[in-house]
């Protein structure tokens with residue numbers, strides 16, 4: 471008996487990084503997993519998904535029609551949706567004076583509006599089978615603040631707020647809504663984001679009480695718990711997974 475046996479789960483932004491790890495862990499914990507991303511994968515990568523027993527569905531979360539079609543086809547294929555992980559996200563790090571409106575709008579479109587739209591679509595489908603649960607990926611930057619990430623952290627602050635309201639609104643339909651707020655996680659894009667200035671990352675690690683960066687596995691572990699029935703009395707929570715950071 472696995473912790474997520476037979477649960478039908480959708481993970482967005484799952485072609486790489488944290489989302490890929492969540493999808494992989496959900497599958498190895500017994501779930502029927504649909505990994506979604508805007509990337510068209512090459513054959514080798516698609517084979518990796520197949521080997522892990524994961525379905526891959528390509529669509530862009532900013533394309534409302536494509537998103538709806540994808541959700542409906544997953545529902546038709548499985549007859550139910552038990553879990554949605556809203557993980558797809560983009561980040562543009564800029565100091566206040568350098569903020570670019572187009573980047574900010576794109577971050578809000580992908581990190582916030584698409585999450586709202588997916589919750590709207592999928593909660594309607596979850597209700598047909600008596601409920602489910604939704605996990606939104608926020609960020610420690612929204613909880614503690616982070617210089618150079620004012621616009622990005624605002625999108626993640628919106629995620630924290632909408633998680634709490636959605637949890638209250640959807641509780642009567644037996645849908646739990648929680649968020650996981652990662653600290654700094656070492657993913658493929660990590661080098662591009664942080665490693666250009668090695669001293670800065672050392673400084674950040676020195677402010678993490680557990681003395682190390684997060685791994686995608688750390689985030690996947692938290693998501694697995696929240697997606698499982700072991701968390702059946704937990705909703706509206708923001709679970710920080712940041713090594714006790716004070717970034």
Ligand SMILES: NC(=O)c1ccc[n+]([C@@H]2O[C@H](COP(=O)([O-])OP(=O)(O)OC[C@H]3O[C@@H](n4cnc5c(N)ncnc54)[C@H](O)[C@@H]3O)[C@@H](O)[C@H]2O)c1
Pocket residue numbers: 482483484485486487488489506507508509529530531532557558559560561580607608609610651652653654655656657658659
């Ligand atoms: N890595 C970190 O340190 C960290 C920390 C806190 C929060 N997060 C959050 O965790 C989530 C995953 O981050 P990651 O580090 O794995 O990032 P990543 O860039 O490696 O992966 C994000 C994925 O989302 C996909 N994506 C982006 N825009 C999309 C769109 N419009 N439609 C469909 N897919 C889209 C990308 O193709 C990519 O595969 C994000 O929401 C991010 O904000 C990351």
